[in-house]
Amino acid sequence: MIFPEEYKHVGVTKSFCSDTEKPIYFLTNYLIAEKENPQTGSSEYAVYNVKKSGEGLLRKVEALEAIASGKEVVKYDRDLNIKDRTLLIETAKKLCTGKVNTVIFTGVDRHVTFVHDPDLSSILELEILDVAPPHPSWLSLVVRRLEASGIFGDLQVRFTEKVIDLRRFEGKNTVFPCSASGLEGKCLDSDVLTENGHLLVGCEISKTLFEMRFPELEYSFVNICPFKSEVVVPSKPFITRCCRSENSGLVKISGFDGAVVHWGASEYQVAETIRKLVSSLRQTSENLNIQP
Incomplete structure (x- = not known):
């Protein structure tokens, strides 16, 4: 080409x-x-x-x-x-x-x-890896809005989405981290739990908070942190988010290179992180191509 x-x-x-x-x-x-x-x-x-x-x-x-x-x-x-x-x-x-x-x-x-x-193979595919609700997911909404602005035009990238719908876990015994999600069940930030047998759907911080608030209760856990989850898993180079700011930056998860932004990152931070990721992926590809 x-x-x-x-x-x-x-x-x-x-x-x-x-x-x-x-x-x-x-x-x-x-x-x-x-x-x-x-x-x-x-x-x-x-x-x-x-x-x-x-x-x-x-x-x-x-x-x-x-x-x-x-x-x-x-x-x-x-x-x-x-x-x-x-x-x-x-x-x-x-x-x-x-x-x-x-x-x-x-x-x-x-x-x-x-x-x-x-x-077409010269176009780099990046996966938007996120959870929902809200719909569309927050990260998908931000990336698509940035994409529409033309800010990624020179990067020669195409975005796909892998969004895990947490409504599949809804139920009277399910505990979610935050009531702002609108998910049906109980929430760590608003409910008091007194019985064993709940299903906690959240990240490592949610797990820590649950055990601090209800140390005597037995529960099961679905981890949605992309670093440890069996549910939120990338299938190609990706952009995702995490609630721990120290995890932000370029990472490798499940064998795929990607980038993490903080849960509350600004549009500028998302755009900057994607540009850094693309630069890193292109450089890695060039290095592989020049190896004897």
């Missing part, structure tokens, strides 16, 4: 000269040439890799290496957010059928880029 990191590296011309006599702007690593087909009156495109030399704003073109041309190239007919790399790769993949292997995109700011031989 060829997909320029920045659209500032893509130049566009309607007066293409194949003899490379004209100088080119120093940032231009790729050139899109547009010309009119005299038979159809429609535009045709060719995409080139630019080899250049020299110093200064304008450089000497040493060679123009063809990437795609003619029926291999189509131009998408709507303006998109061309900073959203995942969107462009997925859109290009749908359009690359038959002879087409390259799609040109125009941004809402009228800048242009392209994707050649789109590769």
